[in-house]
Amino acid sequence: MRLTSSYYADVHAAxxxxxxxxxxxxxxxxxxxxxxxxxxxxxxxxxxxxxxxxPRQGRPVCLVPQLDDEYARLQRIEADIATYAEYPGVDPAExxxxxxxxxxxxxxxxxxxxxxLTLGAHRLLSAALPRAEFVTSAVVAGLxxxxxxEEIARHREAAAICDEMIAAGRALxxxxxxxxxxxxxxxxxxxxVIGYGTDAMYQRYDHVIYTTKxxxxxxxxxxxxxxxxxxxxxxxxxxxxxxxxxxxxAVGSRFVESxxxxxxxxxxxxxxxxxxTAARAQEVGTLGLRAGRSCAEVNRECLDVIRQDGFGAYIxxxxxxxxGVQNHEPPWVEDGDDTVIRPGMVLxxxxxxxxxxxxxxxxxxxxxVTEQGPERLTRYPRALEENVxx
Amino acid sequence: MRLTSSYYADVHAAxxxxxxxxxxxxxxxxxxxxxxxxxxxxxxxxxxxxxxxxPRQGRPVCLVPQLDDEYARLQRIEADIATYAEYPGVDPAExxxxxxxxxxxxxxxxxxxxxxLTLGAHRLLSAALPRAEFVTSAVVAGLxxxxxxEEIARHREAAAICDEMIAAGRALxxxxxxxxxxxxxxxxxxxxVIGYGTDAMYQRYDHVIYTTKxxxxxxxxxxxxxxxxxxxxxxxxxxxxxxxxxxxxAVGSRFVESxxxxxxxxxxxxxxxxxxTAARAQEVGTLGLRAGRSCAEVNRECLDVIRQDGFGAYIxxxxxxxxGVQNHEPPWVEDGDDTVIRPGMVLxxxxxxxxxxxxxxxxxxxxxVTEQGPERLTRYPRALEENVxx
Numbered sequence: 001m002r003l004t005s006s007y008y009a010d011v012h013a014a015x016x017x018x019x020x021x022x023x024x025x026x027x028x029x030x031x032x033x034x035x036x037x038x039x040x041x042x043x044x045x046x047x048x049x050x051x052x053x054x055p056r057q058g059r060p061v062c063l064v065p066q067l068d069d070e071y072a073r074l075q076r077i078e079a080d081i082a083t084y085a086e087y088p089g090v091d092p093a094e095x096x097x098x099x100x101x102x103x104x105x106x107x108x109x110x111x112x113x114x115x116x117l118t119l120g121a122h123r124l125l126s127a128a129l130p131r132a133e134f135v136t137s138a139v140v141a142g143l144x145x146x147x148x149x150e151e152i153a154r155h156r157e158a159a160a161i162c163d164e165m166i167a168a169g170r171a172l173x174x175x176x177x178x179x180x181x182x183x184x185x186x187x188x189x190x191x192x193v194i195g196y197g198t199d200a201m202y203q204r205y206d207h208v209i210y211t212t213k214x215x216x217x218x219x220x221x222x223x224x225x226x227x228x229x230x231x232x233x234x235x236x237x238x239x240x241x242x243x244x245x246x247x248x249x250a251v252g253s254r255f256v257e258s259x260x261x262x263x264x265x266x267x268x269x270x271x272x273x274x275x276x277t278a279a280r281a282q283e284v285g286t287l288g289l290r291a292g293r294s295c296a297e298v299n300r301e302c303l304d305v306i307r308q309d310g311f312g313a314y315i316x317x318x319x320x321x322x323x324g325v326q327n328h329e330p331p332w333v334e335d336g337d338d339t340v341i342r343p344g345m346v347l348x349x350x351x352x353x354x355x356x357x358x359x360x361x362x363x364x365x366x367x368x369v370t371e372q373g374p375e376r377l378t379r380y381p382r383a384l385e386e387n388v389x390x
Numbered sequence: 391m392r393l394t395s396s397y398y399a400d401v402h403a404a405x406x407x408x409x410x411x412x413x414x415x416x417x418x419x420x421x422x423x424x425x426x427x428x429x430x431x432x433x434x435x436x437x438x439x440x441x442x443x444x445p446r447q448g449r450p451v452c453l454v455p456q457l458d459d460e461y462a463r464l465q466r467i468e469a470d471i472a473t474y475a476e477y478p479g480v481d482p483a484e485x486x487x488x489x490x491x492x493x494x495x496x497x498x499x500x501x502x503x504x505x506x507l508t509l510g511a512h513r514l515l516s517a518a519l520p521r522a523e524f525v526t527s528a529v530v531a532g533l534x535x536x537x538x539x540e541e542i543a544r545h546r547e548a549a550a551i552c553d554e555m556i557a558a559g560r561a562l563x564x565x566x567x568x569x570x571x572x573x574x575x576x577x578x579x580x581x582x583v584i585g586y587g588t589d590a591m592y593q594r595y596d597h598v599i600y601t602t603k604x605x606x607x608x609x610x611x612x613x614x615x616x617x618x619x620x621x622x623x624x625x626x627x628x629x630x631x632x633x634x635x636x637x638x639x640a641v642g643s644r645f646v647e648s649x650x651x652x653x654x655x656x657x658x659x660x661x662x663x664x665x666x667t668a669a670r671a672q673e674v675g676t677l678g679l680r681a682g683r684s685c686a687e688v689n690r691e692c693l694d695v696i697r698q699d700g701f702g703a704y705i706x707x708x709x710x711x712x713x714g715v716q717n718h719e720p721p722w723v724e725d726g727d728d729t730v731i732r733p734g735m736v737l738x739x740x741x742x743x744x745x746x747x748x749x750x751x752x753x754x755x756x757x758x759v760t761e762q763g764p765e766r767l768t769r770y771p772r773a774l775e776e777n778v779x780x
Contacts, residue, residue, distance in 0.1 A: 042621070043619060044608070044619040044621070046619075046718050047711075047718050047719075047722075065707070066706055066707070067618040067619055067706040067707045067744075068617075068618075068619055069706075070616065070617055070746055071617040071619060071620050074617070074620075086707060086708050086724050086725070086726070087708075087722065087724065087726075088722055088724060088726040088727055089724070089725070089726040090725045090726045092726065113509070114510075115508060115509050115510025115513070116508050116509075116510060117508065117509050118505060118506050118507065118508055118509075119503070119505050119506075119507050119508075119509065119512060119526050120504075120505025120506060120526065121505075122509060123505070123526075136509050136510065136513075185592065187588065187589075187592040187598070188592075191585055191588055191589070195581055195585065198577065198581055199577075199581070202575065202577040202578075202624045203624075205624075206624065207623070208577070208621060208622075208623065208624065209621065210621070218434070226460065227458075227460055227461040227464070228457040228458075229433060229434040229436075229457055229458055229461060230461050230464075231432075231434070231598060231599065231600070232598075233597070233598065234592045234593075234595075234596065234598065316456055316457040316459075317455070317456070317457045317476060318476050318477075321437075328436050328437055329437075332437075332477065332478055334476050334477065334478060334479070335476070335479070335480045336476070336477075336478040336479045336480045336482065337478055354457075356460055
């Protein structure tokens with residue numbers, strides 16, 4: 001799953017250029033996703049900080065807790081490696097970092113940090129580096145917003161696995177129906193599809209790494225499916241249920257999501273109506289993801305389909321969001337984000353219709369924006385007639 | 391898994407008293423673990439903020455994204471519920487929050503926040519509430535450091551499940567050995583034990599909720615076990631391997647961890663030596679977790695066992711840490727933490743010996759500090775003779 005040194009060289013060159021433009025002496029990455037993106041270090045996130053110091057000139061250096069030293073070397077990360085003993089520590093990470101930056105020379109007066117830095121860490125860093133000014137900067141977020149060809153290749157691989165996870169979930173329900181046994185619970189289904197995805201990763205890749213997870217998913221059926229972010233419950237599926245499989249997978253921590261709505265047995269008129277609206281909104285929204293348009297504009301057109309069908313009261317969320325090293329990241333396909341869509345962006349398209357007490361309807365694809373238009377990376381069939389489980 | 395309203399009433403009363411003492415008009419909880427602790431709301435964490443405003447007087451109110459509205463009601467959270475539309479939003483969460491605080495009246499000039507608040511959120515909140523001063527305060531962390539009897543009951547239940555997960559992992563290896571088939575890979579073992587724990591949760595509890603996970607684990611064998619935080623790999627276990635099962639489980643999001651070291655087949659003298667040191671350090675460290683002693687002092691005594699055996703170069707981390715709504719939380723059983731141990735604390739005790747290229751040795755228990763001394767909540771056998779898999 002490792003990205004090549006050539007990928008990192010490209011990213012580093014782009015970051016140096018952006019630092020120059022913003023008049024920053026370097027960037028101090030503190031978010032696990034930024035560290036993964038810039039240096040290819042993937043680690044179990046705890047209270048022990050990892051600091052990646054990326055100076056405008058010279059080699060980046062990654063300060064890791066001692067317990068991750070050999071693990072970072074094993075991953076052949078694209079930075080020098082330094083360690084501190086422990087957290088909170090008699091000689092805390094921030095003091096070690098300050099000495100490290102000092103020893104390496106080079107200016108460090110204006111240091112870029114992400115807005116995700118915590119007040120607590122900011123205070124410790126300011127005390128350890130009293131002459132530095134920490135400037136919140138979207139310099140790395142700006143790079144991450146469009147994807148490198150090597151990243152896109154990983155997104156494609158993840159999309160294939162995610163579609164297979166959907167198929168595995170459907171098969172579990174279908175097999176239970178055909179055998180006449182009890183249907184699986186939401187929890188059973190979630191375990192099955194996540195297990196499928198995890199197994200696939202281990203089978204296909206020598207070296208498995210991730211920031212948060214290899215494969216994950218929410219599974220809800222019947223009335224529970226009206227809660228867009230509810231956790232899978234012990235409720236068993238029943239004939240007549242609307243079922244949402246809302247699944248994600250990441251190869252080299254490059255995420256995708258694929259979500260499909262199924263109906264168990266012959267759909268009612270009510271189910272057909274809601275499904276048709278959700279599917280049409282998703283189609284309109286997906287086709288709208290073209291270079292030059294704004295996220296807010298596409299989102300409005302997409303959700304207008306639901307409003308015009310009279311189901312505006314059943315909207316619970318925006319059309320979608322960017323996907324990359326994190327499963328949710330900028331830009332946001334939402335009214336409040338005027339970002340102009342560009343080739344190389346990878347975006348989810350997932351409007352939903354949620355009817356309290358009845359159920360929810362959501363189809364999500366992961367979409368690559370190309371010069372030629374939107375390309376759906378996830379390809380599992382979307383139409384109702386293909387997703388009736390009987 | 392839901393804690394009772396009486397538990398929340400106790401916590402709320404304690405928080406009000408602490409706010410009084412610190413001269414704060416209220417606390418604005420932004421960390422998912424604080425929101426879970428104070429209001430019993432468990433949700434999928436995304437970029438969409440959840441703000442729990444807990445005034446010194448009056449009812450707390452939880453501001454959630456619209457998509458979690460019904461889900462929060464379903465959980466019968468211990469706060470009023472208000473919603474904002476979306477992230478980033480035309481009317482962002484912070485502006486909605488400012489109006490909400492205004493409408494509810496009551497002073498809101500000095501607002502406590504945790505050090506985990508991000509610079510980005512702090513800037514938005516300061517702009518939306520220009521007359522408020524946001525004061526980082528450990529007021530909620532201070533409450534969380536000792537556990538309520540209802541929480542301890544959940545920790546006990548989680549400990550029983552975690553021990554069963556260890557047994558399930560051992561059985562998988564044992565069954566493979568006895569059947570003469572290939573041994574499982576680290577990834578297989580991880581999937582098996584996490585699946586066991588997740589199934590147990592769904593079987594035992596009507597309503598399953600969590601902040602980060604129900605059950606999780608790291609599994610490493612042979613040379614990989616020398617990386618304390620390495621992710622499970624596809625490497626198959628082999629006769630002669632040292633194997634660490636480092637597992638966690640949470641009931642009502644009250645975490646425990648249980649970790650055991652196994653040897654496949656007759657241990658070598660080298661394995662016996664490292665195991666004996668790790669086991670003795672753990673015994674000394676665990677017995678040291680007594681009210682009145684300092685975390686730093688106990689940690690030093692514990693790790694001294696390893697140093698005195700001549701294996702100081704193989705230490706990679708502290709003795710342990712607090713466990714509660716998060717799997718790692720204060721206090722830290724480490725040289726840099728002088729916190730005095732008190733009854734009601736729940737702490738991990740998990741010193742380790744890590745020999746590069748050879749393997750690692752770690753035993754971890756979750757320990758409740760009582761007036762009478764330390765009580766191990768996790769009880770799976772620890773001794774080498776009991777953990778040889780043959």
